[in-house]
Amino acid sequence: MPNRSCDRTRVLQVIGNLGRGGVETWLMQVLGAIDRERFAVDVMLLRPEPAAYDDRAQAxxxxxxPCPGSTRPWRFARNFRRALEQYGPYDVIHTHMYLRDGLVLRLAHGAGIPVRISHSRHPQAHRIDPLLKRAALPLVRYLVKRHATKILAVSDESAAAFLGPGILGDRRYELLTTAIDLAPFTTRGDGAALREKLGIPPEALVVGHVARFVEWKKQDFIVRVAAELRKRRDDIYFLLIGDGPCREAVRLxxxxxxxxxxxVFPGERDDVPALMTGVFDLLVFPSVSEGLGRVVVEAQAAGLPCVISDGVPRHADVVTELVCRRSLAEPPAVWADSIAAALDAGRVMSPAEALATLMQSDFNINANVDHLEAVYDQGLADALPRG
Structure with missing residues (x-):
């Protein structure tokens, strides 16, 4: 039964931590845009540790x-129940934890939370130990399908990779993408000042990249592409934003x-829109696979040409004139050709035209939050007793 002890719908979002990742950034934007007169949202962290968005969440x-112990089910179950006793009850639980979604939803079902949502964001099969995948994924799929009242995904590819292609025909399935706050893209960053601080000459062309430095993001491939471009011209700089375990190896x-x-490796930045609008001339994104590829959408909001891998779902191609797709099976020289051609061609449309297209799409955070609120409302309506 829905919790009617409070005038607002109580929602528990379940994520790993509040680091500067795709789901975390989306969640911070949702928290800022959701109707707080109707919804009260708490956040449960399965890997609690100091992170970039801690202060924003507090504000x-x-x-x-904090709810640690998700790798030890019995310990996690105890911590989860204690958290619900202290902070609950909740009307909705909305989890983004992939292989841990099954356990979270099973516990939420047992605790009587009426609306239980699994939100798939990452086609992570290639990132998991094969033995763990074979052992865990069938069980997780069973638990999610048994205990979820709603199944969301940022792309059909992400849903199919997580729960199998058949999930696309499930009546509970719905596409709810990761939208972005477009307001920061309505003004241009101070390119001259930013370039000076980064040590990039005013006349240089800048190929930008934003991602965590991990193997499947393929920053090593970007270096190989840069080496090909260096054979032909000397006016291109590469600005690689982010941090992670592979950053030093890529630098070497x-x-x-x-x-x-x-x-240039400036680490994590909280001014990515300003860098995209003021410094970048092109985005390169050669990821092995993505649930969506949020940064590709952000680059289109900035009006940037994008040279990306075919591991990025096509749902991310909002302004198609700006997107060039390449296969990672193609040699770096082919990617270098595409980058050089896009840079030489210049802008194919104004940033204002590109942003207007994004404003009318489901990647607009305001439309996205309206959609999310409707999912919660319908879930609660379905949970009410008939008659």
């Missing part, structure tokens, strides 16, 4: 609930390839 007045690879003087 929004959100209860941030650039050094070995003789292109380190054209690479």
């Amino acid at each position: 929004l007045g959100v209860n941030v609930i 690879q650039a050094l070995d390839a003789g292109v380190s003087d054209r690479f």
Whole structure:
């Protein structure tokens, strides 16, 4: 039964931590845009640790609930029940934890939470140990399908990779993409000042990239592409934003390839829209696979040409004139050709035209939050007793 002890619908979002990732950024934007007179949202962290968005969540007045132990089911179950006793009851649980979704939803069902949502974001099969995948994924799929009242995904590809292709025909399935706050893209970043701080010459062309430095994001491939471009021209810089375990290895690879003087590694930044609108001339994104590829959508909002891998779902192609797809099976020289051609062609449309297209799409955070609120409302309506 829905919790009617409070005038607002109480929602528990379940994520890993509040680091600067795709789901975390989306969630912060949702928390800022959702109707707080109708919805009260708490956030449960399965990997609680200090992270980039801690202060923002606190400023929004959100209860941030640590719940460690998700790799030990019995310990996690105890912590989960204690958290619900302290902070609940909840009307909706909305989990984004992939292999842990099954356990979370089973516990939520047992605790009487009426609306239980699994939200798939990552086709992560290639990132999981094969033995773990064979052992865990069938059980997780069974638990999610048994205990979820609603199944969401940021793309059909993400849903099919997680729960199998048959899920696309399930009556509970619905596409709810990861939208972005478009307001920061309505003004242009101060390119001259930003370039000066980053050590990039005013006349240079800048190929940008934003991602965590992990193997499947293929920053090593970007270095190989840069080496090909360096053979032809000397006016292109590569600005690789982010951090992660592979960052130092990529920096050393650039050094070995003789292109380190054209690479800038500023780490994580909270001004990505300003960098995209003021510094980037093109986005390169050669990821092995993505649930969506949120940064590709952001680059289109900035009016940037994008050279991306075919591992990014086509749902991310909002302004198709800006997107060039390449296969990672193609050699770096082919990617270099595409980048050079896009840079030489210049802008195919104004940033304002590109942004207007995004404003009318489901990637607009305001439309996205309206959709999310409707999912919660319908879930509660379905949970009410008939008659």
